[in-house]
Amino acid sequence: MIRPAELIERKRDGGELAPEEIAELVLGYARDEVPDYQLAAFLMAVYFRGLTSAETFALTGAMIRSGDTIDLGAELGRKVVDKHSTGGVGDKTSLAVGPVVAACGVPFGKMSGRGLGHTGGTLDKLESIPGFQVELPHERFVAQVRELGLAIIGQTADLVPADKRLYALRDVTATVENVSLIAASIMSKKLAAGADAIVLDVKVGDGAFMKTLGEARRLAETMGELGRHAGREVVCLLSDMDQPLGRAVGNALEVREAVATLRGEGPADFEQLVVTASAHLLALSDLGLDLDEGTRRVRAAIGDGSALALYERWIAAQGGDPSEDALPRAPVVREVVAEQEGYVSRLGAIAVGGSALRLGAGRRTKDDSIDHSVGVVCRLKRGDAVGRGAVLAEIHARDDASAQDAARGVLAAYEIGDEPPRARPLILDTIV
Amino acid sequence: MIRPAELIERKRDGGELAPEEIAELVLGYARDEVPDYQLAAFLMAVYFRGLTSAETFALTGAMIRSGDTIDLGAELGRKVVDKHSTGGVGDKTSLAVGPVVAACGVPFGKMSGRGLGHTGGTLDKLESIPGFQVELPHERFVAQVRELGLAIIGQTADLVPADKRLYALRDVTATVENVSLIAASIMSKKLAAGADAIVLDVKVGDGAFMKTLGEARRLAETMGELGRHAGREVVCLLSDMDQPLGRAVGNALEVREAVATLRGEGPADFEQLVVTASAHLLALSDLGLDLDEGTRRVRAAIGDGSALALYERWIAAQGGDPSEDALPRAPVVREVVAEQEGYVSRLGAIAVGGSALRLGAGRRTKDDSIDHSVGVVCRLKRGDAVGRGAVLAEIHARDDASAQDAARGVLAAYEIGDEPPRARPLILDTIV
Numbered sequence: 001m002i003r004p005a006e007l008i009e010r011k012r013d014g015g016e017l018a019p020e021e022i023a024e025l026v027l028g029y030a031r032d033e034v035p036d037y038q039l040a041a042f043l044m045a046v047y048f049r050g051l052t053s054a055e056t057f058a059l060t061g062a063m064i065r066s067g068d069t070i071d072l073g074a075e076l077g078r079k080v081v082d083k084h085s086t087g088g089v090g091d092k093t094s095l096a097v098g099p100v101v102a103a104c105g106v107p108f109g110k111m112s113g114r115g116l117g118h119t120g121g122t123l124d125k126l127e128s129i130p131g132f133q134v135e136l137p138h139e140r141f142v143a144q145v146r147e148l149g150l151a152i153i154g155q156t157a158d159l160v161p162a163d164k165r166l167y168a169l170r171d172v173t174a175t176v177e178n179v180s181l182i183a184a185s186i187m188s189k190k191l192a193a194g195a196d197a198i199v200l201d202v203k204v205g206d207g208a209f210m211k212t213l214g215e216a217r218r219l220a221e222t223m224g225e226l227g228r229h230a231g232r233e234v235v236c237l238l239s240d241m242d243q244p245l246g247r248a249v250g251n252a253l254e255v256r257e258a259v260a261t262l263r264g265e266g267p268a269d270f271e272q273l274v275v276t277a278s279a280h281l282l283a284l285s286d287l288g289l290d291l292d293e294g295t296r297r298v299r300a301a302i303g304d305g306s307a308l309a310l311y312e313r314w315i316a317a318q319g320g321d322p323s324e325d326a327l328p329r330a331p332v333v334r335e336v337v338a339e340q341e342g343y344v345s346r347l348g349a350i351a352v353g354g355s356a357l358r359l360g361a362g363r364r365t366k367d368d369s370i371d372h373s374v375g376v377v378c379r380l381k382r383g384d385a386v387g388r389g390a391v392l393a394e395i396h397a398r399d400d401a402s403a404q405d406a407a408r409g410v411l412a413a414y415e416i417g418d419e420p421p422r423a424r425p426l427i428l429d430t431i432v
Numbered sequence: 433m434i435r436p437a438e439l440i441e442r443k444r445d446g447g448e449l450a451p452e453e454i455a456e457l458v459l460g461y462a463r464d465e466v467p468d469y470q471l472a473a474f475l476m477a478v479y480f481r482g483l484t485s486a487e488t489f490a491l492t493g494a495m496i497r498s499g500d501t502i503d504l505g506a507e508l509g510r511k512v513v514d515k516h517s518t519g520g521v522g523d524k525t526s527l528a529v530g531p532v533v534a535a536c537g538v539p540f541g542k543m544s545g546r547g548l549g550h551t552g553g554t555l556d557k558l559e560s561i562p563g564f565q566v567e568l569p570h571e572r573f574v575a576q577v578r579e580l581g582l583a584i585i586g587q588t589a590d591l592v593p594a595d596k597r598l599y600a601l602r603d604v605t606a607t608v609e610n611v612s613l614i615a616a617s618i619m620s621k622k623l624a625a626g627a628d629a630i631v632l633d634v635k636v637g638d639g640a641f642m643k644t645l646g647e648a649r650r651l652a653e654t655m656g657e658l659g660r661h662a663g664r665e666v667v668c669l670l671s672d673m674d675q676p677l678g679r680a681v682g683n684a685l686e687v688r689e690a691v692a693t694l695r696g697e698g699p700a701d702f703e704q705l706v707v708t709a710s711a712h713l714l715a716l717s718d719l720g721l722d723l724d725e726g727t728r729r730v731r732a733a734i735g736d737g738s739a740l741a742l743y744e745r746w747i748a749a750q751g752g753d754p755s756e757d758a759l760p761r762a763p764v765v766r767e768v769v770a771e772q773e774g775y776v777s778r779l780g781a782i783a784v785g786g787s788a789l790r791l792g793a794g795r796r797t798k799d800d801s802i803d804h805s806v807g808v809v810c811r812l813k814r815g816d817a818v819g820r821g822a823v824l825a826e827i828h829a830r831d832d833a834s835a836q837d838a839a840r841g842v843l844a845a846y847e848i849g850d851e852p853p854r855a856r857p858l859i860l861d862t863i864v
Contacts, residue, residue, distance in 0.1 A: 005605065036467075037604070039469070040469035040470070041473065041476045044440075044444070047444065048476075048480045171437070172469070173469060173470055174437050174438075174440040
């Protein structure tokens with residue numbers, strides 16, 4: 001066995017490691033045979049030198065081998081599709097996509113994560129629904145997907161345990177922001193969970209990991225390579241995260257917005273993303289239809305109420321109360337009023353996300369608790385006209401002091417110009 | 433207090449840390465408050481981004497503050513000089529320089545280290561002398577320097593403990609080779625040991641840390657800056673380590689060569705380095721003389737036997753037997769015979785050092801034990817004419833098998849050409 005220090009040195013000097021050498025480091029670390037300080041130095045060397053495609057395949061494969069894998073398709077006897085977002089502000093897409101594709105007859109069994117920092121997590125949003133259970137025994141998870149077509153649960157501890165350890169180490173050693181490491185982390189979990197086809201929503205902009213279209217494209221291409229290398233179909237959407245997605249940022253507020261969208265009353269940008277992602281999932285499924293037919297069926301499921309009905313059955317199946325009245329409401333609601341007229345030229349996603357975080361909607365560290373009721377609703381978004389004294393946003397807070405602080409932050413997130421800004425599409429690119 | 437991860441990130445992105453931030457990381461690590469994986473990631477970021485002068489000052493200062501300091505000058509009531517080599521193959525300079533400068537009336541109290549890999553350590557060489565004690569209580573160390581003018585002992589554990597921990601971490605994380613980190617490591621120990629003026633011998637070439645004159649000059653300049661910043665005088669010699677220094681490589685063999693040099697019978701290159709380093713130390717001392725007068729006095733101390741007499745008193749004072757017959761001899765001595773005629777165009781230092789290491793003269797890991805008797809004597813060196821069947825070197829080994837292995841390695845270290853190579857001076861530069 002080669003000494004880890006020699007492998008670190010080779011990567012530091014720009015060399016390539018063999019697949020078994022990558023596995024030695026990662027699985028050695030997962031088994032407590034390679035100490036964390038050597039992994040940390042290796043990760044920083046990777047930050048500066050990158051990983052080749054072959055190294056990224058090897059890293060992903062080693063992470064998958066660190067734990068159990070699931071073959072949901074074999075258990076259901078059907079082709080299984082999955083969806084993943086790289087995370088942003090106001091991203092409640094899975095809450096609406098799940099019911100839509102299940103209503104169209106495609107089984108959707110998904111494992112989700114929690115949020116950290118200004119990005120929210122699907123599990124946290126679901127937990128704002130009273131009674132909702134995010135942990136189901138494997139058999140119940142499979143049975144619910146088979147019978148209802150839909151289940152969303154927390155990632156089990158024995159699925160890719162190396163990723164959990166590696167991510168925790170990256171988080172405290174400033175080695176998160178590397179395309180290969182991000183791609184391997186995401187794809188190892190998707191591949192271990194057994195999806196046959198995956199729609200990836202790579203967020204781009206101020207509120208996303210990837211700040212530029214170029215970086216996002218590199219991540220999308222790397223994830224696509226990893227998926228195809230493992231014999232899966234992958235479609236990547238690159239979508240705008242320069243402003244929050246939809247209007248609502250905050251757990252219960254986002255659930256409300258997802259439900260409104262299933263009723264056909266959602267904000268245009270969010271609805272577009274839900275329809276597009278769902279249509280791609282249908283086109284990748286075993287229904288044997290193309291993207292146009294997928295889009296038609298998705299719109300029909302929203303239009304005829306079947307998606308909303310499926311949402312209600314799903315929430316109830318996991319112990320939750322699907323009625324909107326059951327969702328918690330913040331005691332203080334305060335409006336943010338424009339100080340000038342014009343057009344919203346920019347609405348900073350990270351500033352809105354940060355305000356929601358400070359209100360208590362998110363976690364600064366893993367051990368923070370969340371207030372599910374609080375958050376921000378952006379009534380006006382980029383390109384909207386701002387009249388005299390217009391309400392830009394609502395703050396939902398637990399007290400006046402935090403509402404005032406958030407109002408200041410959200411007001412500063414709005415840039416008002418004299419002219420409408422250049423249009424920026426929601427979906428910036430689609431990589432098949 | 434700023435989170436260590438933010439400091440790592442700032443260095444990773446090419447930013448500069450404030451002195452108190454550097455101290456927070458290094459002293460936090462020494463106190464077990466900052467975990468080793470964060471230091472490891474920081475060190476790798478430093479490897480890629482470097483440290484500014486201010487950061488290097490701060491690192492050195494923090495390391496000094498991690499432990500005790502010594503003020504030998506105050507205890508002796510005299511200006512104290514010290515010497516340090518960055519390490520190479522066959523470097524026994526301190527063994528001869530100490531007696532020479534002490535014989536000239538300049539007190540020389542030095543703390544030395546052990547060797548690792550192909551570079552030897554002064555302590556290991558001294559321990560090949562039967563009975564020699566490298567550990568003295570502080571009071572006896574000071575008394576011996578006062579009365580005899582000379583003591584060389586091991587570095588005490590409470591002098592710059594942060595350096596010991598940091599070096600051990602760098603060794604296993606491929607973060608040794610950085611000029612700022614090397615300079616801070618060396619100079620923190622010299623400054624904590626209280627020298628007023630320091631002669632630094634920076635080795636350059638195949639057998640040294642610094643492979644090129646440019647790198648060596650950068651290290652010399654950085655160490656000079658650190659010394660002057662702390663109010664000390666520093667002279668740097670850049671000396672050749674493309675071939676072994678002198679002829680002998682191996683602990684007892686090197687002691688013999690140092691003694692021969694004190695008798696005026698040493699190899700020309702080694703004698704030149706001893707005279708030059710000693711003359712600089714005299715010129716920096718409180719004797720108030722210049723380099724020419726220093727050189728004259730050094731030559732006189734070697735010529736009149738006073739340096740050799742002082743060597744013998746010194747060895748006896750630390751419990752050793754100064755007679756050459758007391759030194760251990762290897763049971764097997766084997767000659768390496770030239771396979772062609774010509775001139776030695778190259779004699780690889782690292783190859784000779786590696787052969788000596790495999791014979792047992794050095795340690796691969798910190799816990800290896802050393803055979804003090806074994807090693808290599810290079811009879812011919814770069815530029816020497818090689819006649820038919822000439823003896824290039826002698827192998828001193830503990831058995832035939834290891835002698836044969838070493839003979840192969842040493843033969844391969846010699847390159848024989850038709851023409852004499854271009855002359856390369858021993859002392860490549862002097863930086864004052």
